[in-house]
Amino acid sequence: MAQKRPFNEGKRHFKKNKKQKSAANDGSNEEVLLVDIRRLLRDTKLSEDEPEDQQLPEQWTELELTISELSSTGDGLALKDGRVYVVPFAAPGDTVTAKVVRTVDEDSYTITDFVSVSEPGPHRTETPKCPYFAQCSGCQFQHLPYDYQLAHKRKIVEKAYANFSGLPPLAVPEVGETIGSPLQYGYRTKLTPHFDAPPGARRDKRQGNKVDWKEIPPIGYMKKGTRKTMDIEECPIGTEAVQRGMKSERERVRKNINDYQRGATLLLRENTERLKEGEADGVEITKDDDGNLVRKTCITDSRAISTEYVDDFRFDNPAGAFFQNNNSILPLVTQYIRDNILAPTIDTPKENGSSDDNTTAAPPPKIKNMIDAYCGSGFFTITLSAMFTNSIGIDISPQSIASASQIATLNKLPPSSTHFIAADANDLFSAIDPAKFVPAETAVVIDPPRKGCDKGFIRQLLAYAPERVCYVSCNVHTQARDVGWLVNGLLAEGDDAEGMEGLYEIESLRGFDFFPQTSHVEGVAILRKKGTPAGEVGRGFEDVGATLGAEVASEQKEADVVGKLDGDSGIMEAAPEASEISSRS
Numbered sequence: 215m216a217q218k219r220p221f222n223e224g225k226r227h228f229k230k231n232k233k234q235k236s237a238a239n240d241g242s243n244e245e246v247l248l249v250d251i252r253r254l255l256r257d258t259k260l261s262e263d264e265p266e267d268q269q270l271p272e273q274w275t276e277l278e279l280t281i282s283e284l285s286s287t288g289d290g291l292a293l294k295d296g297r298v299y300v301v302p303f304a305a306p307g308d309t310v311t312a313k314v315v316r317t318v319d320e321d322s323y324t325i326t327d328f329v330s331v332s333e334p335g336p337h338r339t340e341t342p343k344c345p346y347f348a349q350c351s352g353c354q355f356q357h358l359p360y361d362y363q364l365a366h367k368r369k370i371v372e373k374a375y376a377n378f379s380g381l382p383p384l385a386v387p388e389v390g391e392t393i394g395s396p397l398q399y400g401y402r403t404k405l406t407p408h409f410d411a412p413p414g415a416r417r418d419k420r421q422g423n424k425v426d427w428k429e430i431p432p433i434g435y436m437k438k439g440t441r442k443t444m445d446i447e448e449c450p451i452g453t454e455a456v457q458r459g460m461k462s463e464r465e466r467v468r469k470n471i472n473d474y475q476r477g478a479t480l481l482l483r484e485n486t487e488r489l490k491e492g493e494a495d496g497v498e499i500t501k502d503d504d505g506n507l508v509r510k511t512c513i514t515d516s517r518a519i520s521t522e523y524v525d526d527f528r529f530d531n532p533a534g535a536f537f538q539n540n541n542s543i544l545p546l547v548t549q550y551i552r553d554n555i556l557a558p559t560i561d562t563p564k565e566n567g568s569s570d571d572n573t574t575a576a577p578p579p580k581i582k583n584m585i586d587a588y589c590g591s592g593f594f595t596i597t598l599s600a601m602f603t604n605s606i607g608i609d610i611s612p613q614s615i616a617s618a619s620q621i622a623t624l625n626k627l628p629p630s631s632t633h634f635i636a637a638d639a640n641d642l643f644s645a646i647d648p649a650k651f652v653p654a655e656t657a658v659v660i661d662p663p664r665k666g667c668d669k670g671f672i673r674q675l676l677a678y679a680p681e682r683v684c685y686v687s688c689n690v691h692t693q694a695r696d697v698g699w700l701v702n703g704l705l706a707e708g709d710d711a712e713g714m715e716g717l718y719e720i721e722s723l724r725g726f727d728f729f730p731q732t733s734h735v736e737g738v739a740i741l742r743k744k745g746t747p748a749g750e751v752g753r754g755f756e757d758v759g760a761t762l763g764a765e766v767a768s769e770q771k772e773a774d775v776v777g778k779l780d781g782d783s784g785i786m787e788a789a790p791e792a793s794e795i796s797s798r799s
């Protein structure tokens with residue numbers, strides 16, 4: 215990311231034809247936004263026509279802007295006087311008033327605050343359900359129709375692979391339509407509003423005094439573009455149980471604020487109890503999609519056990535631990551993976567055009583085993599285990615592995631066929647018995663945190679060479695980078711790491727909308743070994759960013775050689791930008 219100059223300092227000195235910096239490749243919002251900005255400037259060629267002595271826009275001035283497109287970060291982008299203005303909560307075709315917040319001179323863009331819409335564009339058709347929309351940083355898309363949100367998320371996946379995979383367009387299949395969430399509001403089974411300590415709290419503590427809460431602090435989420443917490447009384451993307459919990463937790467904090475010596479994050483986690491006839495009394499009883507009577511409550515103690523059911527599997531987890539948090543879409547995801555993870559059966563046409571099993575073509579190896587890297591509490595291992603003779607889940611967190619093992623027992627999955635080990639994915643394959651998990655008979659599921667996989671993991675995976683890979687990701691940009699490595703291979707790095715040949719081709723690619731009303735999209739990529747049958751690899755991929763993608767790719771390779779693009783190491787649970795409602799926590 216470019217260094218920032220002091221705001222509005224002097225005139226602008228735009229360097230013509232300046233060299234594009236290589237993508238930093240961490241999949242951060244800033245990086246993704248910058249790629250969109252550069253492409254927009256380049257497409258319009260405004261950067262070259264721009265007068266040398268153009269004055270930068272003054273901070274806090276209000277401008278009228280017409281939005282030309284929506285970036286992959288969910289922001290509107292507008293062009294004016296040779297620079298790009300980034301406007302949150304906007305839609306293509308809108309004319310809006312926006313307030314200048316910060317200018318990044320080197321990259322010819324300016325971050326703004328949304329003020330109002332003067333002329334709505336054709337896509338601004340929805341009335342946001344949330345009274346805090348366009349102030350709270352949690353949602354970006356409540357003003358857009360759902361089919362438009364899904365189409366935009368498909369574009370996000372396309373652009374991610376064009377800009378961050380380093381693959382030529384022909385190596386990327388047509389991205390499938392985004393699979394929508396059955397619930398578009400009321401879907402989040404976990405929310406974590408917070409409140410901050412009052413000013414002077416640190417001093418009070420240092421002096422051994424109790425913190426003086428002069429008033430009830432705002433309890434909610436970050437105000438967009440600030441580090442301030444907004445008071446949020448309701449959050450319509452939360453499930454009903456979570457919204458009830460939000461109300462009562464806010465009330466509890468208000469009553470007991472003097473017991474707090476610092477700010478705090480509140481946990482609101484839905485809990486589902488299945489009931490038998492006769493047990494079903496009380497207000498919180500509903501029928502789920504399968505006709506079960508259920509009581510939905512909200513758990514606020516992170517150590518208490520919360521229960522969820524997916525595909526009739528029961529998941530009991532500590533309420534504060536990671537678990538996917540849009541249950542409505544999970545059966546669609548697991549079914550999609552079941553339908554796609556195994557090598558497709560070949561149906562070789564005979565000369566007369568018919569196809570039966572009387573064929574000389576070698577059958578694809580039968581996949582008997584599954585390795586679930588980054589398994590958490592075993593969501594994929596458990597929901598897919600019936601398809602495999604042996605399944606193993608690996609996660610770096612011993613607590614998650616303990617939960618996963620208990621959940622397997624709870625669901626009567628024998629440890630002889632479904633088991634879990636606590637290990638670093640980077641050492642995964644030293645923990646695997648290759649006689650049992652024969653690579654040609656094994657599919658690997660990957661669902662890493664937002665930062666994606668480490669190169670060490672990719673090297674191990676290429677060395678082990680499983681028959682198929684299913685890569686699930688909450689950050690399609692780091693996913694695209696990692697898939698690029700699996701397809702293209704990795705260059706040698708000093709004495710430490712040898713070059714590795716790429717082994718895979720992408721069979722299919724699509725997004726799942728785990729987080730309606732936000733710009734997040736979950737990507738699912740299915741990879742098969744090069745040269746194995748099936749799929750329609752190499753279908754045309756028409757994307758405006760494709761040329762840019764190839765260019766970034768060559769820069770990426772260059773940077774790889776000097777070892778600049780390694781993801782940050784360490785363990786982190788997947789989380790979006792800090793200021794947003796966590797999408798994966």
Ligand SMILES: C[S@@+](CC[C@H](N)C(=O)[O-])C[C@H]1O[C@@H](n2cnc3c(N)ncnc32)[C@H](O)[C@@H]1O
Pocket residue numbers: 536537538587588589590591592593594608609610611614637638639640661662663664784785786787788798
């Ligand atoms: C996005 S979560 C996926 C969890 C799981 N697949 C699910 O659906 O519930 C990512 C998981 O990666 C784990 N993790 C992070 N770094 C790891 C590493 N180096 N090796 C193994 N697991 C890791 C985290 O503990 C977390 O459980």
